[in-house]
Amino acid sequence: MTMSGSARPEEGSKTPHPKPRIAVLKLASCDGCQLAFLGLGDKLLELSGQVEIVHFAEAGPLGPLTGLDITFIEGSLSTREDRDMVLSVRKESRFLVTIGACATSGGIQALRNLASGPLLSSLYPSPEVIDFLDQSTPVASLVPVDLELWGCPVTGDQILGSLRSLLFGALPPVQTDKVCLECKRRGIACVTVTKQIPCLGPVTLTGCGALCPSFDRGCYGCFGPAENPETSSLARSFSGLGLTPSEITRRYLFINSNAPAFLKEGRRWQGGDSHE
Amino acid sequence: MSEDRLLRIPVMARVEGKGALEVTLREGRIGEVRLSIFEPPRLFEKILEGREFREVPDIVARICGICPAAYQITSVLAIEKGFGMVPGEEITRFRRILACGEWISSHSLHIHLLAAPDFLGYPDAMEWGRHDPQxxxxxxxxxxxxxxxxxxxxxxxxxxxxxxxxxxxxxxSRQETKALAERIRAALPLASALVRWAADLDYPESDRAFTSVCLQGAGGYPMNEGRIVSDRGHDLDPADFEFRIREFQVPHSTAFHSLLDGEPYLVGPLARLNIHGDKIPEDILSDVVSSGIRFPSTNMNHSLLARAIEIHYALRESLSLLEGPPPAGPSFVPAEPVEGTGIAATEAPRGILWHRYDLARDGLVRKARIIPPTSQNQSLMEDDLRESLERAGLDRPEEALRKDAERIVRNYDPCISCATHFLDLTVHRDDG
Structure with a gap:
């Protein structure tokens, strides 16, 4: 792989070609998506032989964020310091990849964007010492992102699959199937049809393997909105199942509340009805 | 003179995260020690307000990717208490299996990817793996x-x-349970070997008195139930815990610090083993004998060994629970919301995790309060840094001081985030 203008020869390296330089960064998050790397086991060791892991604080390396081939970012933007860091790392990265709901949509903490009043001062006696932006936002709200990996959390397969493509300089095909399709593939009986359980499967990206339906519960949307999601018709069917407007709002405003399709539908039902 | 530099510290709402350390050296002694946890605040306690009780376990899981199940178990126990529900023995058994799984997962991660390189002289696990992959x-x-x-x-x-x-x-299903039980049985020798390996690591000497605090209940080695006890005579109902600990904000951290009756204290694997070592089967502890290490131990470096012992224990415990009779009856009891307050404490991998929910009659959360293990350990961590670094001598290159400081902090497995090499140590030398 050639990385003109970005990759640097490794000091003391015996390999004829410089290894691709990779960084894994963390903003506001639970660290769960980084575990998709740390849980790779043997494959993590293989990876560390094939690429140069320049910076990955949770695993150890703390090298400078310069001349990067692939940068993975976990977490949402919520501080000035993180904002400055992302602006700088974008310039230094050939591919910038967001991993997980927080980096891709703003995450569960984006629920604070919808709250009114001074949240911070109600929790911290001295909020003025804390660097904190008004909103929790996705990385793509600040800089162009080359690849978005949805999921709360992302899986090791998503990480490895994207790495394989990116190391060849190509973006991987984007997954657009809905959880519904995954249930059909896996032969899981529809929880809505058979048990009248409200399920976000018809509007949510697959990637989890239809986990929640396989546990006899409805999907709660942790992989974010699928392509062209019919959020309104699903919301009406929730209403038909007996959900109140505020319950419908809470379904959409959850793990990925800041994803536009979910935000719009959640707001539509806020305050009592769908305004239709 | 001292530099009172105000760090720009983004922090997290009281859970694990990125950290920094600032130590001021003044005339051959340590002035200030500031362990900063600067994970950006995520304000979970506020996010929970107005959400329905059913959503709580999936919300609080997102506080920590390394111990999500502990958050889930603690929240459902607290809410069940608030609603006056008693789910029964079968459900309690499977919750203990879930907790065992998380202890094994979290402890294995911490030992191998975060802590052990400190004792082996490698910069990280990847480098260790190049020398000793087995x-x-x-x-x-x-x-x-x-x-x-x-x-x-x-x-x-x-x-x-x-x-x-x-x-x-x-x-x-019975089939899934049986298959996993077989895998666990086959892996028990690995756990025993891990304990022997951990017992033989070269641990620096350390002998600092500290108070160990953990749960104590009827279920054996503490996991999901019990009163809060210490080796200095504390014995509290979890409902009284919040009146005995004092949480306070320090300017350099958005994680709160806590004191129990005004004193720093330790929670986590070493605290548990110090208090409940007698509940670990003799043959698991026999793997430690030849090393000469004994529990209770006042050497914080032994927390790594405590984790290894708990891994072996949790594997054995989960095996015996999985091999019990297949569960009969429903997997859950239906919830009937009532107005009230529910409080529960469990042993997360890193120690006591305490939740309180004030619930309305419609099942919505009015107010939530969560006390995670790391904020409880933070005061002791800073004291340990101060004393241990001074004892080891400050007239050493900064690299050596940095390594020692990092190891000392990692012993507490601060709710993780970047617990490996996450420290950004700034040494101010004021003597001049």
Missing amino acids: TLRRGFELHALGNALMSLLGGRPVHPVGACVGGFFRFP
Whole structure:
């Protein structure tokens, strides 16, 4: 792989070609998506032989964020310091990849964007010492992102699959199937049809393997909105199942509340009805 | 003179995260020690307000990707208490299996990817793996088993989806349970070997008195139930805990610090083992004998060994629980919301995790309060840094001081984030 203008020869390296330089960064998050790397086991060791892991604080390396081939970012933007860091790392990265709901949509903490009043001062006696932006936002709200990996959390397969493509300089095909399709593939009986359980499967990206339906519960949307999601018709069917407007709002405003399709539908039902 | 530099510190709402350390050296002694946890605040306690009780376990899981099940279990126990629900023995058994899985997963990760390189002289696990892949692979296998236990009950190890208020959405099938029990049985020798290996590591001497605090209940080695006890005579109902500990904000951290009756204290694996070592089967502890290490121990470096012992214990415990009779009856009891307050404490991998929910009659959360393990350990961590660094001598290169400081902090497994090499140590030398 050639990385003109970005990759640097490794000091003391015996390999004829410089290894691709990779960084894994963390903003506001639970660290769960980084575990998709740390849980790779043997494959993590293989990876560390094939690429140069320049910076990955949770695993150890703390090298400078310069001349990067692939940068993975976990977490949402919520501080000035993180904002400055992302602006700088974008310039230094050939591919910038967001991993997980927080980096891709703003995450569960984006629920604070919808709250009114001074949240911070109600929790911290001295909020003025804390660097904190008004909103929790996705990385793509600040800089162009080359690849978005949805999921709360992302899986090791998503990480490895994207790495394989990116190391060849190509973006991987984007997954657009809905959880519904995954249930059909896996032969899981529809929880809505058979048990009248409200399920976000018809509007949510697959990637989890239809986990929640396989546990006899409805999907709660942790992989974010699928392509062209019919959020309104699903919301009406929730209403038909007996959900109140505020319950419908809470379904959409959850793990990925800041994803536009979910935000719009959640707001539509806020305050009592769908305004239709 | 001292530099009172104000760090720009983004922090997290009281959970694990990125950290920095600032130490001021003044005339050959340590002035200030500032361990900063600067994870950006995520304000979970506020996010929870107005959400329905059913949503709580999936919200609080997102506080921590390394111990999501502990957050889920603690929240459902607290809410059940608030509603006056008693889910029964079968559900309690499967919750203990889930907790075992998370201990195994979290401890294996911490030992192998975060802490052990400190005692072996490697910069990180990847470098260790280049020299000694077999030992590291054993850790990966144990980590995978912990993850498999969590997946058995929740489909995935990070933010599992199986737990709910009242029990589980479903119990695992007999076939799934049996297959995993066989894998665990086959792996027991690995756990025994891990304990022997951990007992033989070269631990620096340390002998500092500290108070160990953990749960104590009827269920044996403490996990999901019990009163809060200490080796200095504390014996509290979890409902009284919040009146005995004082949480306070320090300018350099958004994680709160806590004191129990005005004193720093330790929670986590070493605290548990110090108090409940007699509940660990004799043959597990026999792997430690030849090393000469004994519990209770006042050497914080032994927390790594405590984790290894708990891994072996949790594997054995989960095996015996999995091999019990297949669960009969429903996997959950239906919830009937009533107005009130529910409080519960559990032993998360890193120690006591305490939740309180004020619930309205319609099942919505009015107010939530969460006290995680790391904020409880933070005062002791700073004291340990101060004393241990001074004792080891300050007239050393900064690199040596930095390594020692990092090891001291990692002993506490501060709710993780970047617990490996996450420290950005700034040494101010004021003597001049």
